[in-house]
Amino acid sequence: xxxxxxxxxxxxxxxxxxxxxxxxxxxxxxxxxxxxxxxxxxxxxxxxxxxxxxxxxxxxxxxxxxxxxxxxxxxxxxxxxxxxxxxxxxxxxxxxxxxxxxxxxxxxxxxxxxxxxxxxxxxxxxxxxxxxxxxxxxxxxxxxxxxxxxxxxxxxxxxxxxxxxxxxxxxxxxxxxx
Numbered sequence: 001x002x003x004x005x006x007x008x009x010x011x012x013x014x015x016x017x018x019x020x021x022x023x024x025x026x027x028x029x030x031x032x033x034x035x036x037x038x039x040x041x042x043x044x045x046x047x048x049x050x051x052x053x054x055x056x057x058x059x060x061x062x063x064x065x066x067x068x069x070x071x072x073x074x075x076x077x078x079x080x081x082x083x084x085x086x087x088x089x090x091x092x093x094x095x096x097x098x099x100x101x102x103x104x105x106x107x108x109x110x111x112x113x114x115x116x117x118x119x120x121x122x123x124x125x126x127x128x129x130x131x132x133x134x135x136x137x138x139x140x141x142x143x144x145x146x147x148x149x150x151x152x153x154x155x156x157x158x159x160x161x162x163x164x165x166x167x168x169x170x171x172x173x174x175x176x177x178x
Contacts, residue, residue, distance in 0.1 A: 004174060006167045011157055011174035015149055020131075020159055020173065024052065027129060027146045028059030031099065034127075039063045041096045045114065046070035047168065048103030051160040052131040052148070056101060067091040071110055098123045099146075103160045104132040106153070108140030115142055131159065132173070149173075 002013040031040075042060075044053030046068045057066050067090065098118055105111055111128065118126045129146035136153040157163050158170030167174070 002172075003177070004170075006157060006163050009163060010177045011167075012177055013172050014151070014154075014156060014175035015159075015173040017159075017171040020148070020171075021055070023148045024055045024131075025059060027148060028056055030146060031056075031129070032059075032061050035062050035097060035099075038097050040065075040099060041091060041093050042066040042099050042101055043091070043093075043114070044068045044101040045103070045110065048160045048162065049101045049131070051168070052103055052129075053101040056129065065091070069114070071113065093118065094122045095124055098126045100126060100128050102128065102130040104134070104156070105130045105144055106134040106137040108138050108142060111142055112140050132156065132161075151175075154178075 004011050004013075040060075040062050042053065042057055042064060044050060044066060047070065050068070053066065053068070057064070100111070100114055100118075102111065105128070115126060115128075127145040128142065130144050131148040133144050133147045133150050134153050135150055155163070155176040156173050157167035157176075158173045160168050161173070162168045
């Protein structure tokens with residue numbers, strides 16, 4: 001197994017690049033089927049979701065727009081538990097079908113904040129697409145509609161996910177070696 005070091009931590013390859021791209025194609029196909037004939041707004045959550053959002057959006061065959069918001073809840077390898085809005089909402093989504101694009105859903109705190117914001121903005125419907133989902137860490141009841149991979153509650157980097165800003169550019173996903 002491929003092992004790498006980022007700053008002071010060691011990681012091992014967990015989900016190879018080819019598996020990621022195959023799964024993104026399957027998610028895009030399902031969204032294209034589910035939203036056929038609808039105008040959809042994709043909202044990518046920065047910074048982590050930028051690669052997943054780009055790969056997914058390129059495979060969408062619908063009338064669609066994409067925008068991004070930036071929220072933060074991580075410091076180092078642990079969730080801080082608080083969500084700080086860094087870049088606000090700039091898209092009119094009232095009456096639209098919205099798909100939130102997340103890199104990873106673990107506790108669900110960030111997701112809950114975003115879904116609440118969509119309710120305030122009176123969207124027609126909101127669905128969640130997450131590259132990664134940690135069911136063992138999830139504390140909310142919001143359904144995750146499109147899941148790339150369910151993973152254990154381990155810290156991961158790569159494919160947009162980082163450790164103190166590093167590792168986002170890795171094409172595969174790596175898990176922290178304990």
